[in-house]
Amino acid sequence: MLWQGRRESENVEDVRGSGGGGRRLAVGGGIGTLVLVILYLLLGGDPQALFDSQQGGQFSQPAQVDTQGLHDDASKFVGVVLADTEDAWHAIFRQMGREYQEPKLVLFTDQIRSGCGFASGATGPFYCPTDRRVYIDLGFYRLLQQKLGAGGDFAEAYVIAHEVGHHVQNLLGITDRVEAMRGRVSEAEYNQLSVRLELQADFLAGVWARYADRIKRVVEAGDIEEAMRAASAVGDDRLQYRSRGYVVPDSFTHGTSEQRARWFRRGYETGDLSQGDTFNAPLL
Ligand SMILES: [Zn+2]
Numbered sequence: 001m002l003w004q005g006r007r008e009s010e011n012v013e014d015v016r017g018s019g020g021g022g023r024r025l026a027v028g029g030g031i032g033t034l035v036l037v038i039l040y041l042l043l044g045g046d047p048q049a050l051f052d053s054q055q056g057g058q059f060s061q062p063a064q065v066d067t068q069g070l071h072d073d074a075s076k077f078v079g080v081v082l083a084d085t086e087d088a089w090h091a092i093f094r095q096m097g098r099e100y101q102e103p104k105l106v107l108f109t110d111q112i113r114s115g116c117g118f119a120s121g122a123t124g125p126f127y128c129p130t131d132r133r134v135y136i137d138l139g140f141y142r143l144l145q146q147k148l149g150a151g152g153d154f155a156e157a158y159v160i161a162h163e164v165g166h167h168v169q170n171l172l173g174i175t176d177r178v179e180a181m182r183g184r185v186s187e188a189e190y191n192q193l194s195v196r197l198e199l200q201a202d203f204l205a206g207v208w209a210r211y212a213d214r215i216k217r218v219v220e221a222g223d224i225e226e227a228m229r230a231a232s233a234v235g236d237d238r239l240q241y242r243s244r245g246y247v248v249p250d251s252f253t254h255g256t257s258e259q260r261a262r263w264f265r266r267g268y269e270t271g272d273l274s275q276g277d278t279f280n281a282p283l284l
Helices: 031-043 047-054 073-095 139-146 153-171 174-180 187-216 223-233 236-244 257-270
Strands: 012-014 104-108 111-114 117-120 126-128 133-137
Touching (some): 012 073, 073 153, 111 133, 187 257
Parallel strands (some): 012 104
């Protein structure tokens, strides 16, 4: 992926290693934990990782920290990709006669207090609809590369674009509609809705890739395959198999590897939002 020397977003909040600069505070469980667990289930994270993170008791706070951070290659890369998503979604929203509101992106290490509660890097990247922030611990990229065999800069860009896809769903009211169904449908049905939400975020990541390529020619040979590998590496069937050794289809919340890669590709090939209605697609 060609990214060096391009515009970086001003929406990156770098709080890595904020033990020195950031205020730390101790926390307990309670209602915040419950809300967070629910959100994690919604976003497809592994709630166990959350409970593990509760035991540490030390969290950094994004608001207290110098947003310049380390400004190394990793944060520059994230800034450029986030800027690409801003340019793409501003253009797409304009075409829809709407105004795109940019999300913030928080880079953290180990643990963070988000508007959705406390999180650890072990939960993987996530989007918090409440504070409209994407949270990424760059350690996840190492995991993607070393444990899931899906490294590469475009794979990393896909992860950001997927989370920004959740932000787009939030702006379009889709997140709220899915959330409103919680408790009104069975758990299995709710998981189905959650899968559709995730696959749509993959589709939206694909739409971003198409725009980024058309406007800035950033996609190099092999990049799309790289993103598809990442999309399929984080499919629920594969993650569940890795952690439990077997697969339970009713508890899928992200879609299978094959489904994730296919919806990403569909977004990339069509670039057309009307093709991404995973909620009414008869076949996922
Ligand atoms: Zn997601």
